[in-house]
Amino acid sequence: MGKCPEHIVEYMHEYLDDEISSAQEAELRSHLQSCVECQKHFHELKKAIALVQSTSHIQAPSDFTANVMSRLPKEKKRVWVQRWFRAHPFITAASLFIFLMLGSLMSSFNANDDFSVSNHSNIIVENNTVIVPEGETVNGDLVVKNGKLRIEGKVEGNVTVINGERYMASAGEVTGNIQEINEAFSWMWFHIKKTVNNVIEAFE
Numbered sequence: 001m002g003k004c005p006e007h008i009v010e011y012m013h014e015y016l017d018d019e020i021s022s023a024q025e026a027e028l029r030s031h032l033q034s035c036v037e038c039q040k041h042f043h044e045l046k047k048a049i050a051l052v053q054s055t056s057h058i059q060a061p062s063d064f065t066a067n068v069m070s071r072l073p074k075e076k077k078r079v080w081v082q083r084w085f086r087a088h089p090f091i092t093a094a095s096l097f098i099f100l101m102l103g104s105l106m107s108s109f110n111a112n113d114d115f116s117v118s119n120h121s122n123i124i125v126e127n128n129t130v131i132v133p134e135g136e137t138v139n140g141d142l143v144v145k146n147g148k149l150r151i152e153g154k155v156e157g158n159v160t161v162i163n164g165e166r167y168m169a170s171a172g173e174v175t176g177n178i179q180e181i182n183e184a185f186s187w188m189w190f191h192i193k194k195t196v197n198n199v200i201e202a203f204e
Contacts, residue, residue, distance in 0.1 A: 004031070004038055012042050016049055118143045132172070141176070 011028040014020040020028070032039050115128045120138050124131040128147040132138055136153040145162040151172035158176035159166070166180060 004035060008035075008038060009041070012038075012045055016045060114145075115147045116143075116145045117147065 008028065008031050011020060011024050015025060015028060032042060117123070117125060117130050118141065120140070120142065122133070122136045122138060123142075124133060130142075130144050130147055130149045132142070132149075132151045132153040132155060134152040138153070138155045139157065141157040141160070142149070142155050143160045143162070144164055146164060148165045149159070149161050151159070151166070151168045151174065154173040154175075156175050159174050159178045161180045164180075166178070168174070
């Protein structure tokens with residue numbers, strides 16, 4: 001074939017693809033009768049095509065994919081978790097924020113046992129006891145931590161007592177909500193709601 005015209009090989013492919021003209025087919029047949037090497041090459045081409053056609057009806061078993069996947073090495077759990085985090089960045093960030101915030105609140109709840117009260121000028125503090133005197137009005141929320149609260153006057157706002165006790169005299173009055181928090185979960189929930197309310201107020 002080294003000395004044969006290059007277009008003879010092209011004619012072989014065109015013949016096998018049923019795209020050869022009558023004149024080209026006649027030239028190809030004439031050349032094959034006189035060239036043994038081209039005869040062998042043409043015969044190999046026909047065998048290759050026949051092999052491909054004979055395998056066209058073969059189909060993989062229905063469970064082929066499942067069997068292959070089951071034989072693959074099992075993916076490590078750590079890799080799967082990392083892939084999930086990369087696919088859900090917003091959920092990951094939100095979860096991390098909540099986790100860190102809850103951890104900070106828990107530390108604050110467990111570590112800080114000091115007495116504290118929100119700053120109001122018309123209240124009285126005696127030995128960790130906060131007193132709203134009769135006839136006095138506290139404008140705004142009143143928060144007492146690790147102490148007692150006695151309301152004899154009026155509070156124009158919410159009252160929250162954390163790890164303490166509350167007593168209201170018959171003349172006492174609170175216009176907002178009264179809440180006593182004595183557990184870590186309630187403490188965290190109180191701060192979460194406070195944070196959400198501050199965010200909403202900032203956007204308003």
